[in-house]
Amino acid sequence: MTGRFIGGSAVRPMAGVQSSAQPDESTLAHLVGQIYDAAIGQEEWAVVLRRxxxxxxxxxxxxxRFRSPARAGASRAxxxxxxxxxxxxxxxxxxEPKLAVLSQLPATGVFIDRMLVxxxxxxxxxxxxxxxxxxxxxSSLNWFGQRHGIPEAGLSLWRPRHWADWGEEQAAVLSYLSPHVRRAMRLEQRLATADVPTVAVSLAPRKPLTARERDCLRWIARGASSKEAARRLELSAYTVNEYVASAMRKLQAASRSxxxxxxLAQGLIDG
Structure with a gap:
C-alpha cells in the first residue's frame, strides 16, 4: 500500500470500515471523557480500547507504555x-520494525504501518x-508519542489480512483523539510515580483555583455527582456546576474528567 501521512486533526465521517460506527461530536466527547477517567483510575483502559x-x-x-518502570506488564490489549x-x-x-524508524513520523504521530515499513x-x-x-x-493504524526521540507511549488498532486496509478517515479521527491519549497517559504516570514532579509548567492554570473550585473538583474526583457535591458543600447544584466550569476554563480542560x-497531577486537590 502506498500511503501518505495525515497531518490534520479534522474529524470527517468514516467510510469503508468493517464497523458501522460513525463517530459524531457527542460520541467523541464521551470517549475523550473516558480516556481521562482511565488516567485517574475511574475507568478501565480495557473499556476505552473496546470502544x-x-x-x-x-x-x-x-x-x-514504553516508559513504564517495568517493561513487563506495560502494555494493555x-x-x-x-x-x-x-x-x-x-x-x-x-x-517490531516500525519502532526502529519512528523518526519518520509526522507531527501528529499517527500513521498506518505500511507508511513506515x-x-x-x-x-x-x-x-x-x-x-x-x-x-x-x-495491518495497523497507530499513534506513537515520543520524547527526545524515544517512544514513550503508543496506541495500535489492528485488522486481519482479509479486511479492508485503513484509510484517511480513520487516521484523521485518531489524529483528533491522540493528544488526549498522550496527555492522559502522562497524567497517569505522574499520579502513579511518587518521585515524579506533579506540577508541569505546560499544565499550570492561567489563574489559581479558588478554594470552592478545588472543593468541587475534589468531590467530582471522588465520583460524586453535582447534586451530591452540592449537598456535601451546602451549595446548589447550579453553583457547583459553575465552579467546575470555571475550574475547567482556568485549567484549559475539555471535560470534567x-x-x-x-x-490531581498538579497537586491542587487530593484524591
Missing part, C-alpha cells in the same frame, strides 16, 4: 490471549510471522 476498536472497525487494540501481551513486552517489542519487508520479519500471523493480524486529572 476504540468498535469505533474504528478493528479486531484488536493495544495500548503501549483487548481481543488477544494474555500470553501475547507477555510475549510482546518481554521480546517482540524489541523486534513496506509490506514486502514487514511480512519477512520474525515479528510478523511468529507474532502477528498466529493472531490473524496484518480532564480537569480532575490535571488538578
Amino acid at each position: 476504540l476498536s468498535a469505533m474504528f472497525g478493528g479486531t484488536a487494540a493495544v495500548l503501549h 483487548i481481543n488477544t490471549d494474555p500470553i501475547n501481551i507477555q510475549l510482546y513486552d518481554t521480546h517482540y517489542h524489541k523486534t 513496506p509490506e514486502a519487508r514487514l511480512t519477512r520479519t520474525e515479528y510478523y510471522n511468529d507474532f502477528l500471523v498466529p493472531q490473524d493480524l496484518h 480532564e480537569a480532575v486529572a490535571m488538578a
